[in-house]
Amino acid sequence: MKVKMILPALTEAESPFWRPIKYSLFPPLGLATLASYLSPYDEVELQDQHVERVNLDDRPDLVVIQVYITNAYRAYAFADHYRARGVYVVLGGLHVTSLPEEAAPHADTIFLGPGEDTFPQFLRDFRAKRPQKRYSSAVRTLAGVPPIRRDLIKRHLYLVPNSIVVTRGCPHHCTFCYKDAFFEGGKTFYTQTVDDALAEIDRLPGRHLYFLDDHLLGNVKFASALFEGMKGMNRVFQGAATIDSILRGDLIEKAAEAGLRSLFVGFETFSPENLRQSNKKQNLQKDYQRAVKRLHSLGVMINGSFVFGLDDDDADVFKRTVDWGVSNGITTSTYHILTPYPGTALYADMQRQGRILTDNWDRYDTRHVVYQTRRMSAETLEEGYHWAYREFYRWSNITKASLTHDSAKHMLKHFLYSGGWKKFESLWNFLIKTRSLENMLPLLEAILSKVRTNPGPVPEQPLPAATTLTLQ
Ligand code: B12
Ligand code: SF4
Numbered sequence: 001m002k003v004k005m006i007l008p009a010l011t012e013a014e015s016p017f018w019r020p021i022k023y024s025l026f027p028p029l030g031l032a033t034l035a036s037y038l039s040p041y042d043e044v045e046l047q048d049q050h051v052e053r054v055n056l057d058d059r060p061d062l063v064v065i066q067v068y069i070t071n072a073y074r075a076y077a078f079a080d081h082y083r084a085r086g087v088y089v090v091l092g093g094l095h096v097t098s099l100p101e102e103a104a105p106h107a108d109t110i111f112l113g114p115g116e117d118t119f120p121q122f123l124r125d126f127r128a129k130r131p132q133k134r135y136s137s138a139v140r141t142l143a144g145v146p147p148i149r150r151d152l153i154k155r156h157l158y159l160v161p162n163s164i165v166v167t168r169g170c171p172h173h174c175t176f177c178y179k180d181a182f183f184e185g186g187k188t189f190y191t192q193t194v195d196d197a198l199a200e201i202d203r204l205p206g207r208h209l210y211f212l213d214d215h216l217l218g219n220v221k222f223a224s225a226l227f228e229g230m231k232g233m234n235r236v237f238q239g240a241a242t243i244d245s246i247l248r249g250d251l252i253e254k255a256a257e258a259g260l261r262s263l264f265v266g267f268e269t270f271s272p273e274n275l276r277q278s279n280k281k282q283n284l285q286k287d288y289q290r291a292v293k294r295l296h297s298l299g300v301m302i303n304g305s306f307v308f309g310l311d312d313d314d315a316d317v318f319k320r321t322v323d324w325g326v327s328n329g330i331t332t333s334t335y336h337i338l339t340p341y342p343g344t345a346l347y348a349d350m351q352r353q354g355r356i357l358t359d360n361w362d363r364y365d366t367r368h369v370v371y372q373t374r375r376m377s378a379e380t381l382e383e384g385y386h387w388a389y390r391e392f393y394r395w396s397n398i399t400k401a402s403l404t405h406d407s408a409k410h411m412l413k414h415f416l417y418s419g420g421w422k423k424f425e426s427l428w429n430f431l432i433k434t435r436s437l438e439n440m441l442p443l444l445e446a447i448l449s450k451v452r453t454n455p456g457p458v459p460e461q462p463l464p465a466a467t468t469l470t471l472q
Helices: 020-024 029-035 069-084 094-098 100-106 118-127 194-203 220-230 243-247 251-258 272-277 288-297 317-327 345-352 378-392 395-402 408-423 425-433 437-447
Strands: 002-007 043-048 062-066 088-092 109-112 134-136 167-169 189-191 208-211 236-241 260-268 301-308 332-337
Touching (some): 002 029, 020 425, 062 069, 069 088, 069 094, 069 100, 088 094, 088 100, 088 118, 094 100, 094 109, 100 109, 118 134, 194 220, 208 437, 220 251, 243 251, 243 260, 243 288, 251 260, 260 288, 288 301, 301 317, 301 378, 301 408, 317 332, 332 378, 332 408, 425 437
Parallel strands (some): 002 043, 088 109, 109 134, 208 236, 236 260, 260 301, 301 332
8 A cells, every 4th residue: 555644844834934944853753653553565655844845746545644733724735635636635633633623624534632542443444445534542552552664754854863752741731732632532641661662762873862752751750760771872862841840859860860961841931820820830839940050950951941921921021031041041942922722721711701813723833922912912922022032042142141051061062052053044054955964963962962970969849939930
């Protein structure tokens, strides 16, 4: 059987905000995971429109498309195209799960939730010529999942070909997050076995790994065993985790020992009111600065995530957030305008209050305001968002933030990582055009090399609430 798998490009591909490098980072891991359920006799082609032109002249037996919110219209157009040619088309992913009724008219079959249980079932039904119109994931386990078909990934087109996920979901329930809607009807947080995760790591060439898990430290027992097993594997890795998991116990030390060199941290907001609105309990009354210091003492660089536009935010939020990031030595910042994704508790809340302004999903890219704001206008919010990016990544601020570290090596790493990421667009574009991105990996690995071996002790208990959320 001939199978074509497509990850359509996000809408931003045609917008002035498009940064080719941001979309040449990670290969389409979800589709490569699903491909592992095909038979070795199937002929499979995996195309990622972010990095290559999708060939639409073919006529495979089955087309599999992954739908995110801002590639939804493109995904539907591809689906319609193939169906008009008589090809069987299946759609799945986050957006299909949020809005199955919208996706269904464009597909022969749709999938709700993760595909590890439903896709193999569909393949059996499809081969037996009795596929169903809809499959909903109910069994949540990663036990026995076959190795990802990494042979289908065109590694040279990506800066970070070694992306990996060893868990699914997250133990928390933030109201703006896709997670609860996507995993509805079953477990919302589960892990691979440690042995399977280590085997997957072992299969990856080179040293660098990027864990795309929502919360790599979310299951303490699993993560401890994973890091224990990774010791001596000579890896350097990046990942994501929450503030509370950085402050609690000694898991973060174990991660650093295993090779953690940079962490994506969801600070999101400094306002306790906003944290309550978002049900972000894991950040409430947590000392952000102490979490930052703890990571820095371990030589771990920080990618801080911040959301603008929660109801307690006013026009001062941009400057406060940028200043805090710079003075605390945050290496890279990812800012988002609050975006109520359909299916989330936030969306339901806003809809109840009549605050949703558009259902043009192309605008749900976290760069546009799609809801009625409270304490500032939509224009102020969008302008402030762009201002924050410009300001945080000014050379003077990159330098100032780099100088907050106490070792020369950490300062240099910070400077190169932050400057390299945001300031060399034409170099990145050149590397993408010449298809030589992968050649930058040794440099990335060098920047992620170890800073120090004996971190000083950092107290583990949070400070009293009154002092924890104060911006300085
Ligand atoms: C990698 C990644 C990216 C890459 C995406 C390109 C790529 N090559 O994958 C890049 C860097 C481009 C990116 C950009 C952004 N991202 Co992003 N990203 C991720 C991340 C970290 C990992 C995705 C992944 O590989 N997961 C692992 C694989 C195994 O899972 P999967 O892809 O979901 O596939 C499974 C299922 O979805 C399902 N499935 C998927 N497709 C299909 C199809 C069929 C037929 C079937 C049967 C099943 C199926 O089966 C697969 C196996 O279970 C996720 C978080 C996460 N942990 O998933 C966020 C995530 C997808 N990103 C998110 C966001 C918000 C963004 C940005 C807006 C951020 C920003 N401010 O710029 C942008 C733009 C995205 C947009 N406009 O929609 C949100 C999406 C929220 C939503 N409701 O859409 C997520 C969920 C993060 C979060 N916690 O909020 N992102
Ligand atoms: S901690 Fe992150 S991944 Fe988990 S529910 Fe909250 S936003 Fe989603």
